[in-house]
Amino acid sequence: MKKIIGFSSIVILGMLSACDKKLDQTPISDQTTANFYTQPGDFIQAVNATYNSLLTYPDRQLNLSETRSDNLYAVSDGGVRDWEGINSFHRTIAGNPYVTEAWSGNYTGINRANVLLQKLSEKGESIIADGTLRTRLEAEAKFLRAFYYFDLVRWFGRVPVLDQTVTATEALNIGRSAVSDVYSLIISDLQFAAANLPDAYSTAADKGRATKYAAKGILALVYMTRSGPTYDINGPGLGLNEWGQALTLLNEIIASNKYSFLASYPNIFSYTNENNAEVIFDVQYSTGSNPIVGGTFPWLLAPDAWFQAVGKAVQGGLTIRPISNNLLNSYEAADTRKAFSIQPGFTSSNGVTETRSFFKKYVDLTKVPTNRLDWPINFIVLRYTDILLLKAECILHGAPGTPADVDAIVNQVRARAGLAAITNVTLARLMEERRKEFAAEGSRWHDLVRSGNIESIMTSWIAAEDVQKVMQPFQKNYILYPIPQSELDVKPGLYEQNLGY
Template sequence: MKYYTYLIIFLGTIIATGCAKDLDQQPISNLSTQNFYTQPADFTQGLNAVYNSLRTYPDRILNLSETRSDNLYAVSDGGVRDWEGINSFHKTIAGNPYVIEAWNTNFVGIYRANEFLLALQNRGSIVTDEVLRRRYEAEARFLRAFYYFDLVKIFGRVPVTEEAVSPEEARQLQRSEVNKVYELILQDLQFAADNLPETYPAADRGRATKFSAKGILALVHLMRSAPTYDINGPGMGLNEYSQALTLLNEIIASGKYTFSQSFPDIFSYANENNSEVIFDVQYATGFTPVLGSTFPWLLAPDTWFQSQGKPTQGGLMIRPVSSSLLNSFEAEDTRKAFTIQTGYTFNGVAETRSFIKKYIDVSKTPANRLDWPINFIVLRYTDVLLLKAECILKGAAGSQADVDEAVNQIRVRAGLSPISSVSLDRLFEERRKEFVGEGSRWYDLIRMGKIDQIIPAWITAEDVQHQMQPFNKNYIIYPVPQPELDAAPDLYPQNDGY
């Protein structure tokens, strides 16, 4: 871990906890808030507070994307767990803590971004370096776009504001149509792509770069191009594959990233910030308050850690890998053993179900389960290569040979034989195995255009315990959290199907 890791989270936590009480009680225009910014270093601290809202992002996408998808058959084996309603398509999950966290944390991040941008507008002259001042603005706008993109993928329509509003003002904001949410996202990411640096010194590693912005912007174009499914979700049925391809090609042509020849090395605790990493959420350990991560153990059961002589972590029950995912791996695929633990024995009792262990290095198990020393990769170079193949198969410029080459790179790395004439269905099947446990599967299914076919068929084949509810297209997005509806009755309706 680099010094910047400590800076970004520690100072972000100071700003978030030290100022949050006052900021929650009064508008950002309050003079005391603005007077925080009296020297250039204050803007670094304020910006770090905006980054701080990334802290729970990995847990969120494992709970709301990975668990929701056909990668896990996560029905409860004892009591009702918060993730069961997510996995089993319960329609009464508006009060689910994972759903509430997704709304609240993203809007906290957006509030902090707006607060910071207002301070930069009013007192930015304190930062005399104009390039640095524009970089600060670009970072804040990148993060605001990132949080809004997360929201639109999860909830569809959400309130949009470019101002740091008070709680009272927030309760008057109507939800914006999806296209309006995307307008702000596109504007912010384009500004970020135009004004962020390509790289940073080691002390600032982890901040958003020009290529982070281009990569997320490419994903935005791809999600906007997904089918609408006749709901107010993230897909708009647009044909923006050429726009996405241009951005992806610019990342590839930059020469800043390379394809790792070792799959495990990408996730090695001793190889963080490697050449595959385009953007990640960074953590540090050994600090008070605790600044490490929790996502490594999120999908793993406590009894497995105990079987390894390690302390329990918090994964009380197993979230089993689905049979369809297990059976999708070819016998020679080396990714399976690295990614998935296929059974174990604890206290003489054999557990035959499998679970995802992709991020776990048992030798690095911390005494404090909230303090794992590993970053979470949001976007990596392999993803860029496969997203390019997706664009080509959807009609953007390129050849079948380009598609086959991208897929065969990951297959050869996994110990598999090359294939030819890769179809869109085969591409997404290869993506499924490559990105297990990285939270991308649910959104891949949406972009694929077959989520309303694949998930119902999967439930029929997989639900041996008859615990899952029938899937309908409204479940592509989540309900608006009940506390939001209760706080401002009649402000906006609940999403259909909930």
């Protein structure tokens, strides 16, 4: 049979497992794509395995978006850390493990989706009698394939488009496609998903699967991202005016009445309130399962010394990734989100006082698992507040709506945070409101790129924040990450490196 590869990463179907805490987690042992798909449950396991590639998504957003942005001044305070080159705009990060994982992790998910789609086409009708289930599985696979490609295009710009399984020899002749071609596949897949996924799932076992509203929300963000400036870098922005298309989708989500605005900000992230009314799509985790399907993102931005200071085992965050003074000072005094999201220093078990602040948003010290790789809290990818604020953004870009509509949305969010109402919200002010609302959720870098203000904001931020004088001057080429060196080495000349590296 043909080998199914993820360009440089081989995908062995027998090693796939489900990521959802409630989805079927039965391992597919000693199987190949030739003999595995023999009953309906095999196809369900295969789509669950495609969700499995989401496991590293939260860590990726914190490492590549949050750390890259003006939210963190993550220079090293001892030893060489992988995040330092990300934070400081080093030109030599093509071999950085975070960058390599962003490529390989997404392509692993894409190939799992492609295998499933191929087998659904070849065997689905003869094995799965339920046509509704067949269509749903196809829609889930296409949603996930689009999701992974959207992540890739935001990090790397032009990437190879693979919409079917290929041989190793074929893969070595597939170069990078234009960003517009990558988007064509993403939009087609998401449109199919939005038309064919259910509004919701009726059984607890299906919690965490993508719905049509998840597809519409991601598609709206795709249109908005495409509408951002190009910066002349072959990046995610194409300068298109698709704010109206995005607004239509956002309004459909709002009008569905499937989701609502929670009155309490901490309750959105509570370990005992998962899958709440704010959640449109999340990455599901569990603790105590075999294979392990827990998360590592809760401790990623918190130092080990803090866990030790409160009587917990070290987790893996190592040294501190301090929150920037710029972000700390941007919070208004009454903003309740600051105390929930940020730990303002601590005294170590050795009596050393740490005055720098760091993110603790996802940490519940009463829920620390025995295994540091096995945190049970879900990671929210898309929530209702985001839908509302994205709607306000579209209106500010000329989509139907009024300044009063924008103010009303922003003031709803501010009121929950304990803040007074404001008027005449501008795009710059909206982005600052988003910055506090979604701090440590991995959206800041993407928001800066989409806003068109990343060059001016990052340049002035580096000048003010880089007291150690270790950061490189910002240039627009750094909006994208380099193509991983491991990919360049597979076949020299197949891919050209992104400019600036």
